[in-house]
Amino acid sequence: MCRAHGSEKVPVIDLSQTEEAAAQEVRQACISAGFFYVSNHGVPDNIMERYAEQNRKFFALPVQEKLRILADKNNRGYTPMAEETLDPANQTEGDSKEGLYIGREIPADSEEATKPLHGPNQWPSEALLPDFRPVTMEYFHAMHVLGLRLVRLIALALQLPADHFDSNFDKPLINLRPLHYSAKVSRPSEGIYGAGAHTDYGMLTLLATDKNPGLQICLDGQWQDVPPMPGMLIVNLGDMLERWTNGMFRSTLHRVISTCGCDRYSTAFFLEPNFDTVVECLPQCCIDTPARFPPTTSGQHLLDKYAQTHAGLDAGIKKLASEAA
Numbered sequence: 001m002c003r004a005h006g007s008e009k010v011p012v013i014d015l016s017q018t019e020e021a022a023a024q025e026v027r028q029a030c031i032s033a034g035f036f037y038v039s040n041h042g043v044p045d046n047i048m049e050r051y052a053e054q055n056r057k058f059f060a061l062p063v064q065e066k067l068r069i070l071a072d073k074n075n076r077g078y079t080p081m082a083e084e085t086l087d088p089a090n091q092t093e094g095d096s097k098e099g100l101y102i103g104r105e106i107p108a109d110s111e112e113a114t115k116p117l118h119g120p121n122q123w124p125s126e127a128l129l130p131d132f133r134p135v136t137m138e139y140f141h142a143m144h145v146l147g148l149r150l151v152r153l154i155a156l157a158l159q160l161p162a163d164h165f166d167s168n169f170d171k172p173l174i175n176l177r178p179l180h181y182s183a184k185v186s187r188p189s190e191g192i193y194g195a196g197a198h199t200d201y202g203m204l205t206l207l208a209t210d211k212n213p214g215l216q217i218c219l220d221g222q223w224q225d226v227p228p229m230p231g232m233l234i235v236n237l238g239d240m241l242e243r244w245t246n247g248m249f250r251s252t253l254h255r256v257i258s259t260c261g262c263d264r265y266s267t268a269f270f271l272e273p274n275f276d277t278v279v280e281c282l283p284q285c286c287i288d289t290p291a292r293f294p295p296t297t298s299g300q301h302l303l304d305k306y307a308q309t310h311a312g313l314d315a316g317i318k319k320l321a322s323e324a325a
């Protein structure tokens with residue numbers, strides 16, 4: 001059970017220091033909070049700003065236009081307001097947010113596209129938003145480079161060679177997910193949330209938010225605010241890293257509580273191992289404690305999770321699609 005707010009416990013890690021020094025700080029943060037900020041991360045402000053502008057334009061499109069690219073079976077495309085319920089046990093309605101899933105661009109006729117969760121992206125009309133795709137791809141690339149750098153820091157933080165996980169990330173499952181939260185004020189006592197409490201599913205998440213607060217994480221039984229910090233990104237670990245490390249590195253419960261009565265924009269970049277990667281306790285993490293989780297694969301874990309939280313992946317998406325037609 002997670003209660004009222006406590007003090008700030010999310011560290012800032014300066015990525016301009018040596019890899020060894022950064023890895024030490026990453027290790028501490030992964031053990032204690034499962035969340036950290038990164039400063040001097042190398043993604044220019046200019047890209048961040050141009051990307052944020054395109055997202056505002058996308059979400060400002062008429063809903064009919066967005067529904068044209070409703071998320072498909074590969075989880076690429078638009079998820080309407082309240083389509084996702086991240087914490088079904090405690091929510092009385094869906095999250096007060098809409099989003100767009102963008103993955104690695106995989107041509108429909110390629111071998112890779114035969115796998116679940118692989119395929120082409122769905123883009124908004126070029127005539128309406130000519131810069132959306134190129135600017136989004138530029139941001140995607142910058143996050144991908146930074147994400148792989150963080151995977152190497154995490155390997156070092158586990159006292160493994162920096163390239164330990166590299167072969168698990170040469171065909172990664174990536175979701176870039178711009179989000180728009182409506183101005184609806186959250187009422188947790190009534191089960192109404194910006195985003196219900198959840199842990200992220202994969203290896204790690206790189207989050208960029210606008211200036212409005214809302215993100216909270218559950219630490220030591222208390223909800224702690226993780227406010228936006230200018231020029232920094234928020235990094236958190238997902239379930240797969242928790243499984244790999246047998247719980248030593250934390251996939252921390254978090255949620256979004258909207259209090260300002262204003263719209264809020266954020267973007268998560270979810271970096272997950274290749275579809276077929278087996279995720280099981282690293283030998284060094286199950287010497288003293290038996291493995292807490294059975295082995296799984298990256299792809300299966302994600303498919304299971306999406307099926308639990310997205311109405312849109314089954315009958316719901318068809319209903320929304322037929323309403324839009």
Ligand SMILES: O=C(O)CCC(=O)C(=O)O
Nearest residue numbers: 179200209215256266268
């Ligand atoms: O919008 C935020 O601040 C958090 C979003 C989030 O937790 C998610 O998309 O998994």
Ligand SMILES: [Fe+2]
Nearest residue numbers: 198199200254
């Ligand atoms: Fe999350």
